[in-house]
Each structure stands twice: as C-alpha cells, then as structure tokens.
Amino acid sequence: MEIRVNATRQELMRLKNRFRMAKRGHKLLKDKRDELMRIFMQLLKDNRQLRQRVEEKLSAAYSSFLVARSTMDPQVLEEALMSPTAKLELKAGTRTIMNAEIPVLEAVQKGNIYSYGLADTSAELDEALANFSALMPDFIKLAEMERTVEVLAGEIEKTRRRVNALEYVLIPELESTVNSIEMRLAEIERSNASRLMKIKDIVRAH
Amino acid sequence: MSMPSLAVIGNRDSVLAFKSVGFVTYPAETREQALAALADAKKQGCAVIYITEKLALALNPELKDLTERTGITVAVIPDNRQRLGIGLKRMKEYVEKAIGVDILFREEGREHETR
Numbered sequence: 001m002e003i004r005v006n007a008t009r010q011e012l013m014r015l016k017n018r019f020r021m022a023k024r025g026h027k028l029l030k031d032k033r034d035e036l037m038r039i040f041m042q043l044l045k046d047n048r049q050l051r052q053r054v055e056e057k058l059s060a061a062y063s064s065f066l067v068a069r070s071t072m073d074p075q076v077l078e079e080a081l082m083s084p085t086a087k088l089e090l091k092a093g094t095r096t097i098m099n100a101e102i103p104v105l106e107a108v109q110k111g112n113i114y115s116y117g118l119a120d121t122s123a124e125l126d127e128a129l130a131n132f133s134a135l136m137p138d139f140i141k142l143a144e145m146e147r148t149v150e151v152l153a154g155e156i157e158k159t160r161r162r163v164n165a166l167e168y169v170l171i172p173e174l175e176s177t178v179n180s181i182e183m184r185l186a187e188i189e190r191s192n193a194s195r196l197m198k199i200k201d202i203v204r205a206h
Numbered sequence: 207m208s209m210p211s212l213a214v215i216g217n218r219d220s221v222l223a224f225k226s227v228g229f230v231t232y233p234a235e236t237r238e239q240a241l242a243a244l245a246d247a248k249k250q251g252c253a254v255i256y257i258t259e260k261l262a263l264a265l266n267p268e269l270k271d272l273t274e275r276t277g278i279t280v281a282v283i284p285d286n287r288q289r290l291g292i293g294l295k296r297m298k299e300y301v302e303k304a305i306g307v308d309i310l311f312r313e314e315g316r317e318h319e320t321r
Contacts, residue, residue, distance in 0.1 A: 048294070051297075055293070061223070062223075065223045065286075066286070087211075088211060088212050089211070090210045090212055109228055113227055128223060146281050146296070146297070150300055152304065153301070153303045156304040156305070157304055160304075
C-alpha cells in the first residue's frame with residue numbers, strides 16, 4: 001500500500017522527512033521495548049521468588065495462629081483481637097520506569113500489636129502475631145512488585161504495538177510512496193528531455 | 207481515615223490475625239460480601255487491598271476493573287486452608303499480555319522477538 005499524493009518535489013521532500021522521523025521513532029521505541037523487557041524479566045524472576053517466600057511464611061503464620069486458637073477460648077480470643085492498637089501507615093508514592101508510573105509502597109507499623117491483656121491470652125497467640133508482624137515487609141513488597149509487573153506488562157504491550165505499527169505499516173508505506181514519486185518524477189524528466197530533443201529536430205529542419 | 211491504608215478481604219479465620227497487626231480487615235465468605243468489602247475499602251481510601259485466592263477467583267473482572275480505573279493495588283494471597291497458586295497464574299497472564307506467549311513456565315525462554 002502506498003499513500004496517494006501528488007508526485008511533486010515538495011511532496012517528495014515532505015515524505016522523506018516523515019520517513020526519517022518514523023525511522024528514528026522506530027529505533028527509539030524498539031530500544032524502549034527491549035529495555036522494558038529486560039526489566040520485566042528480572043522483575044518476574046524476583047517476584048516469583050518473593051511470592052513463594054511470602055506464601056510459605058504466610059501459611060506458617062496461619063498455622064501458628066491456628067495453634068494459638070486451639071489453646072484459647074474462642075470468645076476470649078475474639079475479645080483480645082477486637083480492638084487493635086497497632087496501625088499500619090502506608091506511604092504510597094510513585095516512580096517511573098521508562099515513562100510507566102509504578103507505585104512505591106512503604107508501610108510503617110505503629111502501636112503495639114499485642115492489644116490485649118496478657119493475663120488470659122496464651123503465649124502462642126503472642127508468637128502467632130509476631131509471625132504475622134514479621135511478614136509485613138515482604139508482604140508489602142509483594143503488592144508493590146505485582147503492581148509493577150502489571151503496569152509494565154501494559155506498557156510493554158503498548159510499546160510493542162507501536163513498534164510493530166511503525167515497522168510493518170508506516171515505514172514500508174512511506175518507503176514505497178517515496179519510491180513511486182521518485183519514479184514518476186524521473187519519468188516526467190525523461191519525457192521532457194525527449195520532447196526537447198524532438199522540438200530541437202523540428203527547429204533545425206526549418 | 208487520613209492516611210491510605212491496607213485492607214485484607216478474606217474468610218473470617220484468615221483475616222482475624224491481620225487485624226491486630228494493623229490492617230483494615232473485611233471478613234467475607236461470599237461474592238456479595240466481598241464486593242461490598244471492596245466498595246467500602248475503596249471508599250476508605252485503601253491503597254492496597256489483599257484478597258484471598260478463592261474470593262479473587264469469584265471477583266476477577268471486578269478486580270481488574272478496579273486496578274485499571276483507580277490504580278489501587280490488589281494482591282492475591284492464599285487463605286488459611288489451601289494454596290491455589292492464583293498469584294502465580296495472574297503473573298502468567300501479565301506475561302502473556304506483555305509478550306504474547308507464556309514464557310514464565312518455560313524456564314528462561316529466549317522469546318524476545320514476538321509480534
């Protein structure tokens with residue numbers, strides 16, 4: 001496919017400029033895509049490890065909590081956990097990787113996680129809660145990472161589409177149009193030359 | 207609630223412990239309860255929502271919609287009964303979205319040039 005335009009020098013120049021621009025954009029986007037891909041792959045690897053670790057720790061924490069529950073009266077347990085004094089404060093910011101906005105999360109734990117009297121609760125409960133508390137940094141990191149993967153995936157998809165559109169549609173189109181205009185101009189040039197020769201012959205014959 | 211906070215949505219037994227560590231917790235067993243919890247967490251300004259795998263499965267389209275529109279981070283965690291591996295599956299989806307093929311489970315694939 002080529003773009004239908006007038007075969008003029010002006011048009012030719014304009015198209016050549018667009019062609020150069022498209023080429024440059026294509027190269028830039030391609031570089032961006034490759035870099036994003038590199039970050040993405042690294043991130044996936046890290047994320048996978050982190051998730052595994054978190055899930056393991058979490059299930060350990062769950063089971064320690066289960067132990068704590070079994071040692072206590074459910075009523076008392078509910079009461080003990082009714083009004084937590086600990087508070088997680090989240091500092092949410094963003095940073096950009098190659099123009100993709102990704103979150104930066106940081107949580108600060110405030111207050112005491114043992115929000116109950118120590119008299120009628122078991123030591124296992126303390127331990128279980130300590131387990132949960134220790135899990136927090138990784139837990140938050142996990143959320144941040146997964147979100148990053150998500151955002152990057154979207155960005156890569158977008159960039160990939162752009163690269164492909166340039167590479168397989170716009171650039172060939174411009175190229176063939178430039179070509180055809182050059183051919184038309186050359187054709188006009190030749191016909192002009194031959195006309196001049198013919199006229200010269202006629203003039204000389206007189 | 208002034209600061210953005212973290213919420214956990216899951217079955218009652220799973221979220222109980224999170225509460226005392228400082229999370230905003232929503233016990234939910236059914237899809238409807240989880241939806242209500244999600245809406246409330248959004249209203250409260252939670253920036254990160256953890257949801258247990260079973261509920262995440264039931265709410266998949268809603269969760270996608272939420273992250274796309276509000277930028278709230280949703281992470282899937284296993285509940286206290288079983289690990290379903292939903293988190294890993296979500297990663298797989300993202301890989302497919304980004305690259306076009308799944309390379310996560312094909313160890314260290316070399317497929318970079320896809321179109």
